[in-house]
Amino acid sequence: MKHTLLLLLLFTCSIGFSQTKVSGVVNDAFGDPVAFANVIFKDSNEGTITNEDGRFYLESDETYSTLLFSFVGYATQEMELNQRATYDIKVILEEEAASLDEVVVFSGKTSKKNNPAIDILKKIWENRRENGVKKFKQYQYDKYEKLEFDLNTIDSGLIKSRVFKGMEFVFDQVDTSNVTGNTYLPIFINEAYSKVYGDNILKEEKDVLEGNKNSGFNNNQTLIAFIKDLYKEYDVYDNYLKFFDKAFTSPLSTTGVDVYNYVLLDSAYRDNKWCYNIVYYPRRKNELTFKGDFWVNDTTWAIKEINLQASKSANLNWVREVYIEQEFDVLNDSIFLITRDYFLSDFSFRKKEGARGIYGKRTTLFDNYVFDIPKDKSFYSEQVDPYQYEVYNRPDEFWEQRRMEQLSKDEKGVYKMLDTLKTVPRFKTLYNLGATLASGYYEMGNYDLGPVFSVFGFNEAEGLRIRLGGRTYFSQNDPWRLEVFGAYGFRDERFKYGLSAKWLLDRRTRLIVFAGNRKDVEQTGASLTNSNDVLGRSLASSSLISVGANDRLTRINLTTAGFEMEPSKNLIFRVTGSYRTLRSATDTFSLDYFDENGEIQSRIQQPEIEFSVNFTPGKKTSGYGVEQTIINDGDYPTFFLGYSLGLQGVLGGDFEYKKLQSLYTQPWNIGGLGRLYSTVEVGKIFDPVPLALLSPVPGNQTYFSLYNSFTNLDYYEFVSDTYASVHLQHNFGGRIFSRIPWIRKFNLREVIGFRAVYGEISEENIAINASNIMYQAPGDVYYEYSIGIGNIFKVFRIDFNFRGNYFNNPDARKFGVTGIFGFSF
Incomplete structure (x- = not known):
């Protein structure tokens, strides 16, 4: 982009080379435009038809001196052309009296019955x-x-x-x-x-x-x-x-x-x-x-x-x-x-x-x-x-x-x-400006500085946060890439960092090895199906404003290494080994748990091996290097299946567990009724684990409309070890508003949403909880729904979100307003 x-x-500029150019409008005797009238250079096969407003444009490499205008039921009219370019021609077609009894001139809405054109259409x-x-x-x-x-x-x-x-x-x-x-x-x-x-x-x-x-x-x-x-x-x-x-x-x-x-x-x-x-x-x-x-x-x-x-x-x-x-x-x-x-x-x-x-x-x-x-x-x-x-x-x-x-x-x-x-200095300056705005990175030789849009952030643990980073970039087809960032929080006065490396070993099967380390603050309650991407980071931990206190944050030190390969187009197998240390990032949030001896522990050390497969049929990408740009983002189905094994006693690991997660997301074009996005997630943890390793139902305390989260839930309001969720969002594309005369001109678009989740929490998991979070799983299906108005000034959508049940939860948010900016056709 x-x-x-x-x-x-x-x-x-406005200079042309064709020999004959004409443009203008064709009206009838009453001043109404004549749509689809024929406009032809005389003695040639070169011509066009007027549009629905009666306007036309025609050009030719040849030189012509006469223009013909004709339409069924009207007398043919000729116009002399005295120069190569004649613009803003105004033509009035007169009805042909001799043919009025023989010809039916269609205008406005045509009949669906006894219409020969529709009979042909059926054929x-x-x-x-x-x-x-x-x-x-x-x-x-x-x-x-x-x-x-x-x-x-x-x-x-x-x-x-x-x-x-x-x-x-x-x-x-x-x-x-x-x-x-x-x-x-x-x-x-x-x-x-x-x-x-x-x-x-x-x-x-x-x-x-x-x-x-x-x-x-x-x-x-x-x-x-x-x-x-x-x-x-x-x-x-x-x-x-x-x-x-x-x-x-x-x-x-x-x-x-x-x-x-x-x-x-x-x-x-x-x-x-x-x-x-x-x-x-x-x-x-x-x-x-x-x-x-x-x-x-x-x-x-x-x-x-x-x-x-x-x-x-x-x-x-x-x-x-x-x-x-x-x-x-x-x-x-x-x-x-x-x-x-x-x-x-x-x-x-x-x-x-x-x-x-x-x-x-x-x-x-x-x-x-x-x-x-x-x-x-x-x-x-x-x-x-x-x-x-x-x-x-x-x-x-x-x-x-x-x-x-x-x-x-x-x-x-x-x-x-x-x-x-490309050799002009001024053009290079304009190019760099456009490239920075589009990609979020500022080019400095073979190193890109950025992302420039994540320099500033705020949360309760860090206060004001400043982040600077960059990546190597020699070309779009780089076989390897290094990425690094450093961040500092003025409230906790701590330095954070991240470093990752990827190397493409075989371009045919896309065999990639990767490794990295990140020490940072993270909102682990913002998603269900987690990623081990070492530089992945939730917006929820760094949004400048939020609903209520965004203090349920985790300090994480994550090291990963692994490999992936793509033996068939868009079918990716990945094996990842990770080691993470987790502890609370604020005094008001606790990850405490009872260990095997009944003693309270505040820190978790956990090695894990994850096996996953990701299938995205129809995904289109650009580039042949270690990183590819997705061209048709959000326009293909995604199937994900992951199996994780927690290791106890290895490298001081605290827990042994097995975790299974799967996700399916699919966009649907419903003909003239608009576009539907659907997502289904299911997962289960098979052994007792503490809060930091459970699956919180993803809340959303920002003012942004975030798909695949529950807008009226706080972070960690629900936690589970077994869950199933569904998210539906349909954009009608203005089909309803287009029928309302006084609102039609704004080209607004209607958006509705529905999201629901079912979850369970085992007695074993409740028993080892020593945190200040009261475990609650949505044993009865929790649901929300929303109504939105999109395409406001072509770049903004506002959503009105309603909680469906669990109104008795402490500080339950029954209603909320969120919005999202974005460029879309």
């Missing part, structure tokens, strides 16, 4: 599973993909501003978008060529990357992967198309008749195939829908061409425009195979037309289809080195032969321009 923020620091539903590569047992094809970032919409005043002093040459490579009509400057391009193999019987697919070429910075793999995830693969035949973590209703969806109006506009030959042209547009505002048209064949009912443009009123942040084009070719006179997929999005802080923004574009071309050549299942499961030097350093001849679409003059110039830009 740091490269994404970096791109916001650059701008483009598409019946045949949609029989098209494309799904018709064959096996398939192969070549794929060329071009990802691009362009900066758009800038005035001459900013071009000449001090910010760009010494960097004026970046504006030498500009062009004009044929979708939006805005000038843009390409500033980032990534090209990839691969061979794709698939087997519909085995339900396997493999994408073998053969070449990758980047413009700009060597370490931009995260940016590339981030863009690819935004524009992930989709199928227009699916009911919902997922972009930006949102589920848009496809115009080909079986539920489309509830959210779209359909109009049968035309029929004609498209590449020797008779096709129907259907225009569609949303029935309501503020929903995640598109507008556009598609051509569908009259015998196979397969899509020949389709374009989709996101509704400008869609409840979507930071994205001003989304435009998609797909083209299909015909095989054996009946099978339609995709040949071109174009996706453009216009990112901007404001949706106003004149606002500055960034285009993100992906063009994918498909060729050389081959079918029914089987490969062994081992071919699809074979692990290979994910990073091969030659793949990322192919010569120019390789790209000249395999590019399925030649780069434009301006795109070619990007490679040279960015090489020059």
Whole structure:
């Protein structure tokens, strides 16, 4: 993401090179816009249609002198063009009197009955599973993909501003978008060529990357992967198309008749195939829908061409425009195979037309289809080195032969321009600023200082806390990494520290060895499924403000060592040995317990061995080093299973026990109803242990909305040795608020939550307790629920939290208000 923020620091100018450019608006005699009217250069096949507001933009590399405007039921109108660029054209179409008795002009909401467009749509539903590569047992094809970032919409005043002093040459490579009509400057391009193999019987697919070429910075793999995830693969035949973590209703969806109006506009030959042209547009505002048209064949009912443009009123942040084009070719006179997929999005802080923004574009071309050549299942499961030097350093001849679409003059110039830009001192300063804000680390050669956002903290044990740290960082593909921090509390006047090291021994199986030591203050009552990450630390121990006293804190000295490996993609096995010393960090909190002799002890020394497996199918990562960046965070299921063995007598260990923990979390896109997050945790400790080794139900005494915690519980209000919990949180994405006229314009989003936990505590564990905590487990299921309003100013959500039961607990919090900041689409 740091490269994404970096791109916001650059701008483009308003100069274009196309020969003929036109833009404007088409209205009828009453002044109302004419949506989806045809706009064509006379004596050519180059044209477009107006949007739902009657606006259009069209350009061509050729020189034309006449523009044609037409629509069903209106007289065709011609307009002479006296110059290469003609903007703000205003056209009025007159109704064609001779055809008024023959033609029905659709406007507003169209009928669902006796509508020929919907009859055709039903034919598409019946045949949609029989098209494309799904018709064959096996398939192969070549794929060329071009990802691009362009900066758009800038005035001459900013071009000449001090910010760009010494960097004026970046504006030498500009062009004009044929979708939006805005000038843009390409500033980032990534090209990839691969061979794709698939087997519909085995339900396997493999994408073998053969070449990758980047413009700009060597370490931009995260940016590339981030863009690819935004524009992930989709199928227009699916009911919902997922972009930006949102589920848009496809115009080909079986539920489309509830959210779209359909109009049968035309029929004609498209590449020797008779096709129907259907225009569609949303029935309501503020929903995640598109507008556009598609051509569908009259015998196979397969899509020949389709374009989709996101509704400008869609409840979507930071994205001003989304435009998609797909083209299909015909095989054996009946099978339609995709040949071109174009996706453009216009990112901007404001949706106003004149606002500055960034285009993100992906063009994918498909060729050389081959079918029914089987490969062994081992071919699809074979692990290979994910990073091969030659793949990322192919010569120019390789790209000249395999590019399925030649780069434009301006795109070619990007490679040279960015090489020059990296040598400009002012740009280096802007780059470092953007990188620090995005990553949280300040680059100092091969060492990153940070995280800068955790420098200050506060809790009852330490008072004001200052923390400084950093990590080694040579590149995103570092085979080893060291990380260290030091912290000081002004109340306890103690120094804390942490040190960890990781080393990637084998890149193919991702065999990693790790070790570290941390001496710190920790809130062990903030989570159920614990991590032995030596530098892991709960926000609950260092939040600046909290509800009530945050004094139930533990001093921990933790040493760990172990190894992990990933024999199959996203399946990780880990073995960790740890040794920890635990004691209370405040005078008001006790971890005391009775030892075997009945004497009270205040400190615990405990060695432990943990065996765990973590499976995250669908997780996408960037980088090939010891640490990888997760690209689609929160967009895949997680399965965790851990078994821990406490050792007594080894290295002075105090307790022998066995502990089993498991976790399952899953995000769900519920079609047009929004997005649901679900988590289930269960665990059991099989032997008597004191409070410090039990499983406290995670409370939350901060003012932050923390998923997977119980907002109205104090830390250690419940403790258990056997537990089961469930957390549900659903974001409707504004579906309800969009139906309320006076609130619709704010694009707010509704969020509801429910969380519950069941727990037990054994008599043996109660018997050894000598602390000042009264053990209580939620033998009756404890539950909470919440109602939230999200997308406030696009960055804030406020939650109103209600306790469901156990109101008689001391100082029970029946109601609370929490909030959370975050950037989301």
